[in-house]
Structures are given as structure tokens and as C-alpha cells.
Amino acid sequence: MKIRRWQFAAIILTIIWLFVRGVPLDPQVIFGELLLGFILAIFVTWGFRRMYEGQTNLSHGARVLPYALVYVGTFLRELIVGNVDVAYRVLWPSMPIEPVTVYMPLRVERPTAITTIANSISLTPGTLSMDYDDEANALYVHTINGRDPASIVAPIRRWEDLAIVIFGEEADPSDPAPDIQIGGDIDGE
Structure with a gap:
């Protein structure tokens, strides 16, 4: 499966967001931070999408x-x-x-x-x-x-x-x- 690199970067930034924020192990808090991190990551990576041209092969990543x-x-x-x-x-x-x-x-x-x-x-x-x-x-x-x-x-x-x-x-x-x-x-x- 292939996705655009800027979208893949958004996923990675969302995961990094959780670690940087130091989220407690509460499902509601994790979901809220995940959602907030993903929204921010989408805006940032979309704004810089020219830096992430092409596609990423997720099966290679796995x-x-x-x-x-x-x-x-x-x-x-x-x-x-x-x-x-x-x-x-x-x-x-x-x-x-x-x-x-x-x-x-x-x-x-x-x-x-x-x-x-x-x-x-x-x-x-x-x-x-x-x-x-x-x-x-x-x-x-x-x-x-x-x-x-x-x-x-x-x-x-x-x-x-x-x-x-x-x-x-x-x-x-x-x-x-x-x-x-x-x-x-x-x-x-």
C-alpha cells in the first residue's frame, strides 16, 4: 500500500506529538491528544508538502x-x-x-x-x-x-x-x- 509522503509524515508527527506531550494512560486523553496532534500535523505537513513529494510504500516500512x-x-x-x-x-x-x-x-x-x-x-x-x-x-x-x-x-x-x-x-x-x-x-x- 502506498500513500503520499506528506501524509506519512503527518502520521509520524502525530505519534511524536504523543511522546512530546507526555500523555497519561487514559483512553480519553490519548484520543484527544491523538486528534489534536493529527490535526496539527496535517496542517504542517500539507503546508510543506513540496518537501515530501512522491509516495511511501507502507509494506516496505512494515x-x-x-x-x-x-x-x-x-x-x-x-x-x-x-x-x-x-x-x-x-x-x-x-x-x-x-x-x-x-x-x-x-x-x-x-x-x-x-x-x-x-x-x-x-x-x-x-x-x-x-x-x-x-x-x-x-x-x-x-x-x-x-x-x-x-x-x-x-x-x-x-x-x-x-x-x-x-x-x-x-x-x-x-x-x-x-x-x-x-x-x-x-x-x-
């Missing part, structure tokens, strides 16, 4: 929902691990901080997939997406713990594997990931 949930779970795990690591480094200043930049070529090519991965990196404490190389389809990732680059790259590659499925990329999660470059190796430095 098919990739489990992968999206795993992506969110993986992200939340890394968020917690990153917070604990950074807090530990703040509370024990003797803990080494060895910043390094990782040049990470990607297999995903869609802008939404790249943006999702880049935002996930930047939202995780201790890492930051510094830049995107459009020609090489690669991210520059800064990390405060350069001792073990594999531990930085591993969750990003898991996110990328999931994003390949979620965003319907041409690549396959089983395709080999391109090699990364660390610190001084970037751009032949």
Missing part, C-alpha cells in the same frame, strides 16, 4: 520495522556506553584521552542513510562526525579514544548494515566494508 528497532537498540546501547566512558574520563582525569580522526568510507549512498549514521555518531558521546567527503562517500569521524579504532568503527558498521536494509540501499549488509584510515594516514598526511 518489513524494515524490526531492523529499525534493532538500529535504535544498538544506538541506545552505544549511547549508554559512550556516556559512561566520557563520565569516567571526566571523573578520573588521569584516564588517557587520545583523540584521533578516522576516515571511514561508507557503503550506504542515500542522503537519508548517510545523515542518520552521521547523526548517530555525533549524538554518541566521545565521537563526532566532522565532515562528509561527497566524492569518496566517506565520513571523517573524530573520537576521544584512538587506542582501539576497531571499537569505534564496529558500532558504526553495525548501524551501516542496518541502514542498508532500512533505506533500501543497493549494497548488501554482507558486502565487505571499505578499509578505514586512521589519523595521519588520512589524505596522505
